[in-house]
Amino acid sequence: MAGVSVATVSRVINNRKNVSEKTRNKVEQAIRELHFEPNVLARNLRNSESRLLLVLIPSISNPFYTEIINGIEDTAIEQGYNILLCETDSNPEREAIYFNLIRNRLADGIIIMDPTINRENLIELARMHPVVQCSEFDEAGNISYVTIDNELAAYQAVKHLIKLGQRKIALINSDERFLYARERRRGYEKALMEAGLPIETSWIYHTGKLGFEYGQQAMRSLLNVKNLPTAIFAVSDILAIGAMKEILSRGLRIPDDIAIIGFDKISFSNMTFPTLTTVAQPMYAMGSISAKMIINKIKGKKVESIILDHELIIRNST
Amino acid sequence: MAGVSVATVSRVINNRKNVSEKTRNKVEQAIRELHFEPNVLARNLRNSESRLLLVLIPSISNPFYTEIINGIEDTAIEQGYNILLCETDSNPEREAIYFNLIRNRLADGIIIMDPTINRENLIELARMHPVVQCSEFDEAGNISYVTIDNELAAYQAVKHLIKLGQRKIALINSDERFLYARERRRGYEKALMEAGLPIETSWIYHTGKLGFEYGQQAMRSLLNVKNLPTAIFAVSDILAIGAMKEILSRGLRIPDDIAIIGFDKISFSNMTFPTLTTVAQPMYAMGSISAKMIINKIKGKKVESIILDHELIIRNST
DNA sequence: CCATTCAATGTAAACGATTACATCAATCGT
DNA sequence: ACGATTGATGTAATCGTTTACATTGAATGG
Numbered sequence: 001m002a003g004v005s006v007a008t009v010s011r012v013i014n015n016r017k018n019v020s021e022k023t024r025n026k027v028e029q030a031i032r033e034l035h036f037e038p039n040v041l042a043r044n045l046r047n048s049e050s051r052l053l054l055v056l057i058p059s060i061s062n063p064f065y066t067e068i069i070n071g072i073e074d075t076a077i078e079q080g081y082n083i084l085l086c087e088t089d090s091n092p093e094r095e096a097i098y099f100n101l102i103r104n105r106l107a108d109g110i111i112i113m114d115p116t117i118n119r120e121n122l123i124e125l126a127r128m129h130p131v132v133q134c135s136e137f138d139e140a141g142n143i144s145y146v147t148i149d150n151e152l153a154a155y156q157a158v159k160h161l162i163k164l165g166q167r168k169i170a171l172i173n174s175d176e177r178f179l180y181a182r183e184r185r186r187g188y189e190k191a192l193m194e195a196g197l198p199i200e201t202s203w204i205y206h207t208g209k210l211g212f213e214y215g216q217q218a219m220r221s222l223l224n225v226k227n228l229p230t231a232i233f234a235v236s237d238i239l240a241i242g243a244m245k246e247i248l249s250r251g252l253r254i255p256d257d258i259a260i261i262g263f264d265k266i267s268f269s270n271m272t273f274p275t276l277t278t279v280a281q282p283m284y285a286m287g288s289i290s291a292k293m294i295i296n297k298i299k300g301k302k303v304e305s306i307i308l309d310h311e312l313i314i315r316n317s318t
Numbered sequence: 319m320a321g322v323s324v325a326t327v328s329r330v331i332n333n334r335k336n337v338s339e340k341t342r343n344k345v346e347q348a349i350r351e352l353h354f355e356p357n358v359l360a361r362n363l364r365n366s367e368s369r370l371l372l373v374l375i376p377s378i379s380n381p382f383y384t385e386i387i388n389g390i391e392d393t394a395i396e397q398g399y400n401i402l403l404c405e406t407d408s409n410p411e412r413e414a415i416y417f418n419l420i421r422n423r424l425a426d427g428i429i430i431m432d433p434t435i436n437r438e439n440l441i442e443l444a445r446m447h448p449v450v451q452c453s454e455f456d457e458a459g460n461i462s463y464v465t466i467d468n469e470l471a472a473y474q475a476v477k478h479l480i481k482l483g484q485r486k487i488a489l490i491n492s493d494e495r496f497l498y499a500r501e502r503r504r505g506y507e508k509a510l511m512e513a514g515l516p517i518e519t520s521w522i523y524h525t526g527k528l529g530f531e532y533g534q535q536a537m538r539s540l541l542n543v544k545n546l547p548t549a550i551f552a553v554s555d556i557l558a559i560g561a562m563k564e565i566l567s568r569g570l571r572i573p574d575d576i577a578i579i580g581f582d583k584i585s586f587s588n589m590t591f592p593t594l595t596t597v598a599q600p601m602y603a604m605g606s607i608s609a610k611m612i613i614n615k616i617k618g619k620k621v622e623s624i625i626l627d628h629e630l631i632i633r634n635s636t
Numbered sequence: 637c638c639a640t641t642c643a644a645t646g647t648a649a650a651c652g653a654t655t656a657c658a659t660c661a662a663t664c665g666t
Numbered sequence: 667a668c669g670a671t672t673g674a675t676g677t678a679a680t681c682g683t684t685t686a687c688a689t690t691g692a693a694t695g696g
Contacts, residue, residue, distance in 0.1 A: 005646045010684055020644060040422035041363045042682035045651050050359065060384045060403075061585075069378055073405055082415065085378075085403035087391055097400065104358040212589050245589050267379075271530050271563050273591045323676045328654055338674060360652035363681050639695090646689070651682105658677070664670080 002030040013038055044105075053083045053294060054110040056098055060087045062210055062238065063266040064283060065113060068134060071287025072111060079295050081108075092117045102129050109294040112136075116177045130297035134290040135281075136179050137305075144297070144305045146289045150180045153279045153310040154187025154233070157261050160277075160312060161231045162195045166259060170203035170229035172218045172239050174210055184235045184263070203229050207239060215242020223250060230258055231318075237262035237269045237278055244272060244317065259318045274316035282308050320348040331356055362423070371401045371612060372428040374416055378405045380528055380556065381584040382601060383431060386452060389605020390429060397613050399426075410435045420447050427612040430454075434495045448615035452608040453599075454497050455623075462615070462623045464607045468498045471597045471628040472505025472551070475579050478595070478630060479549045480513045484577060488521035488547035490536045490557050492528055502553045502581070521547050525557060533560020541568060548576055549636075555580035555587045555596055562590055562635065577636040592634035600626050 002009070004023055011019050012027040019027075030036070044050045053076050057065045069085065076083050084107055086098045095117055102110050102125060109130035115122055115138045123141035125131060137145035161169050171188050174181050189199055202225050207214035215238060222229060223246070234240035240262030247258050254260060254274055262269055265280035285308060293303045320327070322341055329337045330345040337345075348354070362368045371394050375383045387403065394401050402425055404416045413435055420428050420443060427448035433440050433456045441459035443449060455463035479487050489506050492499050507517055520543050525532035533556060540547060541564070552558035558580030565576050572578060572592055580587055583598035603626060611621045 006683080007647075007685075008645060011645090014684085018644060023644080037418060037421045039363075039682050040419070040424050041359050041368075042651090043684080045357070045359045045363055045653090045682080046684050048651070060378070060387055061381065063379065063381075066378045066384070069405075077412065077415070082402075082404070082419070084400075086400070087387075094395065097395070100355070101358075101400070103355040106358045212585060241589050245591075248591055267530055268559075268586055268589075271559050271586075272589070273563075273566055324653080325655075325677080326675060329675090332654085336674060341674080357652050360681090361654075363652080363683090364654050366681075637696105641692100641694075643692090644690085647687085649686090650684085654680085656677105656679090658675100660675080661673095663672080666668095 001034060002026040048105065049108055049298075050106055051081050052107040053081050053291070054098060054102060054107040055083050055085050056088050056095065056110060056112045056114060057085070058088055058090050058114040059210070060085070063268065064236070064264045064281070067266070067283035068113070068287035068290075071284040071289075072291045073287075075288045075291035076295070079291070081291075081295060088114055088117070090114060090117055096121070099125055109298045111290045111294055116175075116179075130294055132290050132294040132297065132303075134286055138179070144293060144303050146286050146293065146306050146308065148281055148286075148308050148310045150183035151187040151190070153263070153312075154184035154235070155191045156187075156312055157263070157279050158188050158191035158233050159195075160314065161233065161259060161261060161318060162191060162197070164231075164259065164318060166231035167197060168203070168227070168229045169197070169231040169233060170200075170205070170222050172215065172222070172232060172234040172243060173204065173206050174235055174239065175208060176206065181235060188233055200227070202227070210236055210238050212238060212242035212245065215239035215244075216246045217242075219243035219246035223247075232258060232260040234260065234262050237264045237266045237276060240276055240278070240317075241268065241272055244276070255316070255318050261318055265313055270315070272317075277315045277318040278313050280311040280313050282310070319352060320344040366423055367426055367616075368424055369399050370425040371399050371609070372416060372420060372425040373401050373403050374406050374413070374428060374430045374432060375403070376406055376408050376432040377528065378403070381586065382554070382582045382599070385584070385601035386431070386605035386608075389602040389607075390609045391605075393606045393609035394613070397609070399609075399613060406432055406435070408432060408435055414439070417443055427616045429608045429612055434493075434497075448612055450608050450612040450615065450621075452604055456497070462611060462621050464604050464611065464624050464626065466599055466604075466626050466628045468501035469505040469508070471581070471630075472502035472553070473509045474505075474630055475581070475597050476506050476509035476551050477513075478632065479551065479577060479579060479636060480509060480515070482549075482577065482636060484549035485515060486518075486521070486545070486547045487515070487549045487551060488518075488523070488540050490533065490540075490550060490552040490561060491522065491524050492553055492557065493526060494524065499553060506551055518545070520545070528554055528556050530556060530560035530563065533557035533562075534564045535560075537561035537564035541565075549573075550576060550578040552578065552580050555582045555584045555594060558594055558596070558635075559586060559590055562594070573634070573636050579636055583631055588633070590635075595633045595636040596631050598629040598631050600628070 012024050088094045111132050111134050113134045115136050126141045126143045131143050133145035176182050205218040207218050262276045262278040265278045269276040269278050296303050330342050406412045419425050429450050431452045444459045444461045449461050451463035494500050523536040525536050580594045580596040583596045587594040587596050614621050
């Protein structure tokens, strides 16, 4: 339509120099009239890049992850990448599907928040493709990650309870297949031992999944123990909030009868009554940094793992 | 490596007949040894299908949408499609990026939950590509949708308050660029009028966005009105929960001093104190049906719009 | 006036798959 | 025994871009 070759059109589209003003105008005019849109598949096929980032999360329902995703998305878009958000539900089959998208070059790189599944597969994937781990990680494959010091954070959280005079502190933990669960438990135990408090196994409860109902159930179970705890450290705000619900429905007061502290600082944690003391994770930054890391990796640069700061947010539940 | 032509390899990969057992084995062996993975870009370029579904949501932080997504994802995967989840933030620029993915054939179809932006663009897109609207919709382009009867649901919610003897009922609405906001307001007004109650504009508050803090702010504003309302209908649980927080922090009791009803039945709504009366939307079904509709559309079948049932969930806040 | 240079543009190969059509050898029916 | 049929395989075009290289023509300098 503009009376030029495809090469010239390509030059115009990609803003190359060496195109005369006149032809450039003609081509741009034609593009407008035809509503022409370059086919991304063909472009990617030629360039062998897709400018797509895969993001694997265990569950989209957890506000902790959605905040991370906000960080990833903003940074990715800024750098000309779009994200492909995939929920694995910790299901190996789903994970396999998404790993194949990477092998197929449908996406240039992958950010993973759930490496509990299929360790070997992950390591093998990372050998050939750009991979970054966010929050959860596995040292094994030498895959870079961004996370916080979970053990220290848990230690400080429990220490805060101890400083308030608490001596009977229970732990509501999630599945210890997750690294954070193992680390936070270690922090919990360290704080207790340091204060000369015994570690009561009847005060440690493991939930299978994350969800308010699991927190409720955990609390229900802990309230049936002979020697009642007077404080709770839950490894997730979600669990803590469920537990609070159960405590209140038994007619007990927070923090007077039972104090409770959560983890993550999801926005809902400030809406409960009383408001929940918690450990803030820099979720947005974690996402944003993950995105920068994966893009650098895609570009062939070397990237270093990083451990970000957390912060204890003291509110009314302790 | 297998000593055959690319055509034969393609036949093996796609499980075509007309390949002898012997060659098939040779090729499969080679595929295994080389860790060969077909390049999806090239395949899509040729077939012009990607088996990818675009899902556009205004915000990933709203549990209402994440539940819909669960429905979409389960159904899509079952049918061999993957989803590309995109947050628009009601930002036209982002939307344009994602619309282009469709035009470029990077995805086969699109499910939209935020048609407030760029109406003409949407209608034009739908002329050429499979589009389904979920929850929000615009009749204009004759684009199929799945949603609920928002006006009726709001009407019933307010009627519930009236039956409880409430006569001073405020409305916390969100941005009326959203269809659901306009419809729920209509239901609110209809219920009031039917009961012979006046519509007080000072009792109607519009928030710019969704988020707990906006609900708080709305309530703060409503508590400054001379003629205090004694009941609140909020068009979203998120707003209702923020409002509850504000009510309680003023030392008022729910529902004794102020009753409140929300909308959506997000999981949080059962964790508040007191628990929140709300209107349940069949979010999972909405997602699941949207996915089925878009896949049928992609396959060239005709699809009908559908209006699903809602349900009033009476809990302790009223 | 001619050789040289340079900017603008065109030509055609490449990316990696799919597939219509061509080819070939083996088998079959009469 | 020979053409027809069939199944297995190969050849080459195709999808829509990008880009190395070739070509063109005008401007420049001696």
